Amino acid sequence: MIDYDALLKISYGVYAVCSGNSKKGNGFISNSIMQITSDPVQVAVTCNKKNYSAEIIADSGMLAISVLPQNVSSDVISIFGYKSGREIDKLKRFNVRYGINDVPVLLSDAIATLECKVKETIDAGTHLIFLCEVLEANLLDSESDPITYDYYRKVKKGVSPANAPTYINPLKKQKTMEPTKYRCPICGYEYDDSEHDIPFEALDDDWGCPVCGATKDMFEKI
């Protein structure tokens, strides 16, 4: 038996992972990053195979991790976490520098950045694990605390979209629940119960639209 609430006791940070180069690049929000070895410094980064970034990382063999702070802007979360790079150019909206092998490195909000070369790609089913060597690591803000995934969920009222490794299908958790969709009247963002690990009705009252910030009570059932 799997109690999905047990999985929520695993701790993570929240990161923007950028890839590609100055001609074609993209970025996504990840919570599944960890250091694997210290000599050489290697990290593992997990990415859903369906993500546009999975293609870009495979093509370029490089990625850059930006550690986000507790006070990360909703712009960074909404654009990198809730928009697809197949539809919009995410990087041009933010402060980005191009580092080793022309990899884009998100500087907006970042408190630390790591430029990484992919050494091995492990197929884990729905997701890929990129085992990377860290070639460059910079601390940009020693004072700010990194945002943890727990803080993101509890304080920022964030949830995991269906592509995240930590996504919990609410239909698995509560088989009796009927999934429905809700639409933001301001920006058109749709919250589909079947694609989030918390059903809309169970979200806290002070939850807001991840794209435009509209309040929960403004959403319309569709």
Add this chain to the structure above:
Amino acid sequence: MIDYDALLKISYGVYAVCSGNSKKGNGFISNSIMQITSDPVQVAVTCNKKNYSAEIIADSGMLAISVLPQNVSSDVISIFGYKSGREIDKLKRFNVRYGINDVPVLLSDAIATLECKVKETIDAGTHLIFLCEVLEANLLDSESDPITYDYYRKVKKGVSPANAPTYINPLKKQKTMEPTKYRCPICGYEYDDSEHDIPFEALDDDWGCPVCGATKDMFEKI
């Protein structure tokens, strides 16, 4: 250039990872665990090749993760984190149940436990990554917060031993420093500067021996 302080901005939890069976088992402290996929539920667990647990996990193909709370006892940290299973039987000192395929599951202090079957072992140099399917997940304490690695370092004054993925060799960080050893007069525990990511002199004044709790000022330079 690698600024090792940038790596400390990556967030982790702290876990006891047990393996083997009721005849021969062991456990170690890990901070490098993350969920990789949600369907099926898979996690990645990192272990130094030199750890006794690496052999036991390879033999048994099973491991169990216990999520530790902020108020984890110093016994769990000192025995699982600072003793080798080649020398002592760690499991007999604690409350352990035997789960799927007879895998030992640490219950002492645990707020959640995951019983995992190793599906793939990835060689990452000094460390192995075990990609595991979670067969059983139990929440034992929904109220307690899991201890984060940041909390372990800042509040509990914990440091990474040389076998940890997040270990930082102080000689790399500060090339001018001369490594020395310090011995606890109570239990004989030796703090070797070259095996910790913080040199002894730089430890906070309220740091204590990880084995017996003796205060820093009691340690003798050897």
